[in-house]
Amino acid sequence: MPLRNTAEAYGSLAKFLHWAIVLLIVPQYFLAEAADELPNGIEKLQILDWHKSLGMMVLLLALARIGWKVMNRGLPGPIGEPWQRKAAAAGHGLLYLLILAQPISGWAMSSAANYPVTLFGWFQFPALVAENHDLHETLEEVHEVFFYSLIAVAAVHIAAALYHHFALKDGVLRRMLPFSRS
């Protein structure tokens, strides 16, 4: 499997970035819910540290994914009617936007409450906004709305991939699958 994309399938780097981002996002909801249930203390701090660190990894990987996409012009060819291509492009654009906006809103939310954001304590990111209680409250809601929007768009993305695979029986899903030979 080549590193770069080919006309038939995504390359190994694009696939790796796609699936790594999926695997990092899935536990985020459960970590946030678990932290919500806990009283203030070490345990909550620990869970939120994981949540924030995974979120910042998502942000870095999403930036790498977009950068790689821009540098990598040999993308698999588009499939489907013009309206389907437009819908797919819009959906993917929205997905990228939300995958970036979600960690950024969380990062800003931590900064507004004057909590440091690190990558597992190895590296500290600078505060994105100054300490501001009202802004923190607003960002907390924004972070939640972005999350549900991300779930909704991701659900459409998954439904479209399955529709291609099972109804249209084309190779669209297979070209992003981790170990597919196409």
Place this chain on the structure above:
Amino acid sequence: MPTRCCAGVLALLAVLGLGPAAHDASAAAASWTIDPARSQLTFHPRLAGGEFAGRFERFEATIRFDAADLAHSSLLVVVDLLSARTGDTDRDTALQGSDFFQTTRWPRATYTSTGIKSLGGGRYEATGKLTLRDVARDVRVQFRFDSTAPPRGAAHMTGSSNIRRLEFGVGQGDWRSTEWLDDAVRVEFDLALRAAR
């Protein structure tokens, strides 16, 4: 100790009562008062590997300082721990509680210098006692003192000190562990001073 705190506070109030017309920085009594609006005292803990800053919004200082007479120079700082603010109400509440400052029993921290020496290049080091909760420990404070900048009769004092919070019992229960909250907490100050008569 309480009598000394009160004496310091009273001296400060008396000086402030004199108003801002303290331009005559006559050498004899190198006594300084802080301008609270332009002075800050901050603390910088490391939480989960990341540093953040908190501040004490109320503190008082009685500062006698003359670079040419360090033997008679001294610092007395009284910090109102109830004024600790970190930008998050949950964390501020936790700081007041029994795991940290326990302000219902010990609402103030005081620092009293016992000696000041020059480190050269306009830098100084004070040795003294910090009393926090029910513990008094020797703490060194490094600082710069600049009284040459205009206007006359004004001075700027900046410095820091590294405090080991666990020496003072700041961090009970789970917080005795340093895995998520470092033992070392840097305290910084930036003071705008005015010569007092």
